[in-house]
Amino acid sequence: MARIRLLRACALLFALLCFIVSVTEAAKSKDAKSVKKVKKAKKAAEPSVDVEGPRTLKLSDFTVTVRHSGEEATTHTLAYPKPLAKPLTVRPGDSLRLAFQLDVVPEGKAEGKALRAHQAFIVFRPANSNASPDGELVQVLESTPNGKHRIELIANRFAKYFSRQPGDFNVDVLLGVFGNVQPVRYPLGTFHVDFPPADLTDRTVVEDLAKRAKQRALEGPADDGFMALPEIEHQFRPDDKMPPVTFSLGFSAVVLSPWFVLVTLWKLAGANPANLPSSPVALLAHGTFLSCLAGFLGLFYLYWTQLRLLQTISYGAILAVVTVLSGRVALSDIAHRRVKATKKE
Amino acid sequence: MASKKPAVSSAAPPPAALLSQLWTNYRAETGVRLQLVDAYMVFLLLTGILQFVHVVLVGTFPYNAFISGFASTVGAFVFAAALRVQTNPKNRQGRDFSPERAFADFIFCNLVLFLAVTNFIG
Structure with missing residues (x-):
């Protein structure tokens, strides 16, 4: 990015220089022409108006x-x-x-x-x-x-x-x-x-x-000369109504409460978080995959708060490569274990 | 969802009994993975409803925030439903891909959705 900006600035500077040079050249030639003209015209000049005093x-x-x-x-x-x-x-x-x-x-x-x-x-x-x-x-x-x-x-x-x-x-x-x-x-x-x-x-x-x-x-009323119109002042709209902060915070808690429901239901359904993979390689892949997903969420948060779209996409592209590779390993590990389990049955 | 079995007795059972019957059948006949997805869908449903309640109570002022939050729950719900359809063993009709593949699709779609939501949140 910085290099592109530098290149662009250089190009701009060069164009500006060219412009200045051409303008000064034109001015020089114009001066020469006008000097000649004045010399010729001096004899027949009318009483000049501007040079004299009041x-x-x-x-x-x-x-x-x-x-x-x-x-x-x-x-x-x-x-x-x-x-x-x-x-x-x-x-x-x-x-x-x-x-x-x-x-x-x-x-x-x-x-x-x-x-x-x-x-x-x-x-x-x-x-x-x-x-x-x-x-x-x-x-x-x-x-x-x-x-x-x-x-x-x-x-x-x-x-x-x-x-x-x-x-x-x-x-x-x-x-x-x-x-x-x-x-x-x-x-x-x-x-x-x-x-x-x-x-x-x-x-x-x-x-x-x-x-x-x-x-x-x-034609409307005759205008006695031009007059300044009344100055146009920017009108700020009144602020939108916002609920009190305590209400907002309280409702944030309410909107987050389904997480509690989710965890309870998952426990009820018998989710087994201890169902960890055996081999350390697979464990590493799982960990990388999950942290990549968390990284995506963090990246989106940064996009919300400070990053630009192109920055977000470029960082996301790097993250995506790691995610795809680790996700492939992790998910195929799960698939293998699933197939094994069904065969045992 | 799991189908409801007809009650054994000929007389109409009370609704509470029907519901408990439904619940036990569901717990018994649905796979754990599907139950997890169902719980996730319930969670999304509740979250969306609560956001809507907030708008009804307070008004739509940060409209982008509401739209993006609501849209993210709706979109995630749709993706979860698709995941459920694809991972349900009863739906294997000539389709030849694993539930892991379906989960990868689910993850990808969610990431794209969240990027769009973050872009819109304002």
Whole structure:
């Protein structure tokens, strides 16, 4: 057993070594390749994001333009992070345009570089969030590599959404950039959306509402981010009922009592334990046979308490050889004596 | 078991007399070896019954222990019955092996049974 274990361990160690060698080789060749690539790419590299220190985002030329249908457009210029001075009103048929320039400025410097945000959204959040079955309206800003961001919203495109919950909306602009850059949430202020409420007598509207309600029921409650579920604790089952120890011991004696019956009956039947064989060889064989049987019982006891099945079987195989040989001698001795006795009769 | 001889008198004898008659006939006509095996079988029967009584009183909690103990008595009883059948001289019908051979079979079967029981005892 020990030798097999040793061999197995050696094989495992060897496999591990091979694996480590192959991995380090692969890593070396990869390094070489990537070094070459970097050398080639260095000239055309974009402004690298990760190597630099902490930086901040700078928004400039921020304009919000509202064009009411059939009217001149009104443009509001905002200075980040100040919100709009007055709430804007949006009506059906209006269009809303938002544009700004984004730069990234290293800390402690005045000038920055133009940067395209990796994530840029405008979010309409109903001011009265209790009365908003549909949640927020999120739209993605368009952007160019030289830092220009814009979005043009046609109010009528969202007519259904706004009709279901007309009123005040808090509008935010969200900007996110990879690397050591503080993201931006820019609250633009309140937009008053002046849409006619959904007409509940219209069949299409009612059907649409029912469809949405069904969908929401399927989706379940909106989750505000992920939460840790309650910890799963192992539940131990209550202990099984056990009788008192004295009762168990007493009943063990009761279950063993048939041994007394057995011995009594054997005496009654006339068992003759003194019927020993004459020759010492046969005596030895009998003794060996009986002790082998006792050895089997002892082996089974050890199997119950400590040994494994394979160990038990291997020890049992050795014991079996001795048992068979001695048993053959002993039983044939008995047979000879039996035949002799019957012949005498 | 030994067959019961009909009572000599025509009137029905009391049951106690019948039983004593049965007992004396059994003692007289059955070989000592068979009587030893019979005693062993009675012993197994009692042991099994007492284990069952324990389960009835207390419950089956260490179920493996009960099953293995009960199964070992039942199995040993079956092997003893087979030994009795094979060693009974009246059953020699074209069978040509000695009671010692039957005893060796009995020992082997019991060893296998006890290994299985120990494996199951838990």
